[in-house]
Amino acid sequence: MTTLLTTHDIARIVAAHGLPEVLRRVEAAITTEFRRWNDFDKVPRVAAHSRQGVIELMPVADASHYSFKYVNGHPGNHRVGLPTVMAFGVLADVATGKPQLLSELTLTTAMRTAATSVMAARALARPGARTMALIGNGAQSEFQALAFAHGLGITTMRLFDIDPGATARLARHLRAAGGLQLVLCASAAEAARGADIVTTVTADKRNATIVTPGMIEPGMHLNAVGGDCPGKTELHPGVLANASVFVEYEPQTRVEGDLQQMAADFPVTELWRVLAGQAPGRRSADEVTVFDSVGFALEDFAALRLVGALARELGLGQTVGLIPDLADPKDLYSQLAGAAPALRAAA
Numbered sequence: 001m002t003t004l005l006t007t008h009d010i011a012r013i014v015a016a017h018g019l020p021e022v023l024r025r026v027e028a029a030i031t032t033e034f035r036r037w038n039d040f041d042k043v044p045r046v047a048a049h050s051r052q053g054v055i056e057l058m059p060v061a062d063a064s065h066y067s068f069k070y071v072n073g074h075p076g077n078h079r080v081g082l083p084t085v086m087a088f089g090v091l092a093d094v095a096t097g098k099p100q101l102l103s104e105l106t107l108t109t110a111m112r113t114a115a116t117s118v119m120a121a122r123a124l125a126r127p128g129a130r131t132m133a134l135i136g137n138g139a140q141s142e143f144q145a146l147a148f149a150h151g152l153g154i155t156t157m158r159l160f161d162i163d164p165g166a167t168a169r170l171a172r173h174l175r176a177a178g179g180l181q182l183v184l185c186a187s188a189a190e191a192a193r194g195a196d197i198v199t200t201v202t203a204d205k206r207n208a209t210i211v212t213p214g215m216i217e218p219g220m221h222l223n224a225v226g227g228d229c230p231g232k233t234e235l236h237p238g239v240l241a242n243a244s245v246f247v248e249y250e251p252q253t254r255v256e257g258d259l260q261q262m263a264a265d266f267p268v269t270e271l272w273r274v275l276a277g278q279a280p281g282r283r284s285a286d287e288v289t290v291f292d293s294v295g296f297a298l299e300d301f302a303a304l305r306l307v308g309a310l311a312r313e314l315g316l317g318q319t320v321g322l323i324p325d326l327a328d329p330k331d332l333y334s335q336l337a338g339a340a341p342a343l344r345a346a347a
């Protein structure tokens with residue numbers, strides 16, 4: 001049997017442990033998997049593009065587990081009452097191919113993306129960073145804000161969205177969570193002013209220029225989350241040209257990240273190398289660093305394993321008959337038990 005985890009189960013895991021603790025564990029799990037990068041079979045995700053958005057499949061495997069995530073990105077979905085990003089995924093046993101876990105990954109993606117952002121900023125942002133600009137105040141934004149507040153000690157958030165209603169919702173939730181000083185800004189440039197970290201998490205299916213070179217201050221770290229698809233970017237190429245750029249999986253980010261705007265030989269460093277001690281992260285207080293985040297399958301692999309373990313501890317999830325339960329593995333036909341039509345007697 002396969003265990004099914006719904007959004008309700010994930011919410012109960014968060015209720016049992018608290019969001020800061022779950023984010024901390026997700027970050028630790030992703031860091032552990034990134035440090036053993038070479039144990040994994042990796043491919044860039046497979047994308048099906050349409051005028052409205054993209055649907056992607058994200059597989060990855062090591063010697064014992066295989067996972068994939070189904071995820072979409074449709075920036076106009078709010079007009080039909082749906083989120084921009086929706087996801088679910090599977091964790092399977094490599095030795096037999098048996099799907100062990102089928103889980104929602106919409107909430108989980110928001111947590112793993114925020115945890116990955118903090119993991120990168122821990123290595124790349126200036127020590128002592130306290131102020132973050134958060135540009136794009138949609139579904140992912142609370143998770144980014146709270147992950148940076150709890151994980152990195154950010155105390156001031158400078159918020160901007162072209163939709164003032166989105167900023168108002170985010171501010172309401174962050175005030176209820178407490179502990180953060182909020183500055184509501186009238187433009188992306190105003191939000192970035194004086195920030196140690198600039199997080200962009202906007203959704204727009206075009207080459208947007210949310211952050212321009214004039215907004216960059218020495219020592220800034222940019223956490224660019226929303227440019228994650230061909231033709232969908234957030235940073236002016238001049239920002240990348242004058243920064244040290246870090247990526248998840250280079251073959252995927254070259255096609256999908258803000259990096260798609262740069263020459264094929266523009267230098268980047270894969271983040272796992274920094275985490276494994278094979279490459280430096282930030283090298284000086286004045287260096288400008290960019291994490292060109294697009295989302296990589298290994299983050300979902302780590303998150304699936306973690307939510308599976310947390311659900312087991314709490315007795316959550318239901319077993320479902322996703323694959324047949326057979327007394328004789330060769331007798332698949334018996335599953336039809338009475339449903340198969342009797343063969344007509346030959347005339």
Ligand SMILES: NC(=O)c1ccc[n+]([C@@H]2O[C@H](COP(=O)([O-])OP(=O)(O)OC[C@H]3O[C@@H](n4cnc5c(N)ncnc54)[C@H](O)[C@@H]3O)[C@@H](O)[C@H]2O)c1
Binds near residue numbers: 075109201
């Ligand atoms: N890198 C990753 O791992 C990863 C993971 C999940 C989502 N994403 C991406 O993050 C982005 C945000 O996702 P979401 O679920 O929060 O989407 P969302 O649609 O809920 O929110 C996006 C927000 O961006 C705002 N926005 C659009 N253009 C803007 C602009 N020029 N300036 C300021 N704000 C602007 C919108 O008004 C909206 O409030 C999407 O592009 C999504 O594809 C990336």
